[in-house]
Amino acid sequence: TQLLEQSPQFLSIQEGENLTVYCNSSSVFSSLQWYRQEPGEGPVLLVTVVTGGEVKKLKRLTFQFGDARKDSSLHITAAQTGDTGLYLCAGNTGTASKLTFGTGTRLQVTL
Amino acid sequence: NAGVTQTPKFQVLKTGQSMTLQCAQDMNHEYMSWYRQDPGMGLRLIHYSVGAGITDQGEVPNGYNVSRSTTEDFPLRLLSAAPSQTSVYFCASRKSGGKTGELFFGEGSRLTVL
Numbered sequence: 001t002q003l004l005e006q007s008p009q010f011l012s013i014q015e016g017e018n019l020t021v022y023c024n025s026s027s028v029f030s031s032l033q034w035y036r037q038e039p040g041e042g043p044v045l046l047v048t049v050v051t052g053g054e055v056k057k058l059k060r061l062t063f064q065f066g067d068a069r070k071d072s073s074l075h076i077t078a079a080q081t082g083d084t085g086l087y088l089c090a091g092n093t094g095t096a097s098k099l100t101f102g103t104g105t106r107l108q109v110t111l
Numbered sequence: 112n113a114g115v116t117q118t119p120k121f122q123v124l125k126t127g128q129s130m131t132l133q134c135a136q137d138m139n140h141e142y143m144s145w146y147r148q149d150p151g152m153g154l155r156l157i158h159y160s161v162g163a164g165i166t167d168q169g170e171v172p173n174g175y176n177v178s179r180s181t182t183e184d185f186p187l188r189l190l191s192a193a194p195s196q197t198s199v200y201f202c203a204s205r206k207s208g209g210k211t212g213e214l215f216f217g218e219g220s221r222l223t224v225l
């Protein structure tokens with residue numbers, strides 16, 4: 001059972017455009033993380049959010065945790081080719097030892 | 112600082128063969144885990160360990176065994192490989208305690224079962 005659904009599954013945009021990726025669940029998460037994965041490598045943590053309604057910014061990336069802690073979004077402003085990769089959300093529903101990953105959003109940014 | 116090291120990076124097996132994927136970390140992390148990654152399904156947890164001598168099952172444990180005899184090493188064993196186990200496998204570790212710790216991943220091991 002996949003607890004975390006991400007949308008869209010694929011996204012191809014040109015450099016300079018804005019985009020938003022969504023991570024949704026019917027479960028409540030105690031914390032939620034976003035990772036980025038490049039080809040041939042393992043995922044790398046971008047951010048962790050723990051409070052409902054929390055907003056975190058990392059340069060051109062803005063992360064939001066839903067008020068009910070069931071969803072999250074990642075907004076990228078003025079995308080660059082270096083943003084290309086697979087974006088994964090991951091959450092804890094209670095057991096710290098089991099981190100559940102979303103289905104992933106593959107982003108392609110072209111010139 | 113090597114971080115999380117996985118070997119081999121690539122492996123081809125025939126159905127029914129056995130093999131072990133190795134994982135070692137040099138960060139003194141208590142928690143280690145194995146995930147498999149398949150297209151459109153993200154990462155799914157196979158097994159995890161919260162310390163030496165302690166292991167538990169994740170979401171998709173069938174067909175896989177693990178052991179944790181040291182803090183540094185967490186090997187994943189396939190006793191009788193099946194085509195459904197064709198996947199990319201990732202080992203990850205983090206400090207134990209709390210629910211917000213960063214997972215550090217290896218570079219992955221790509222396994223093909225014919």
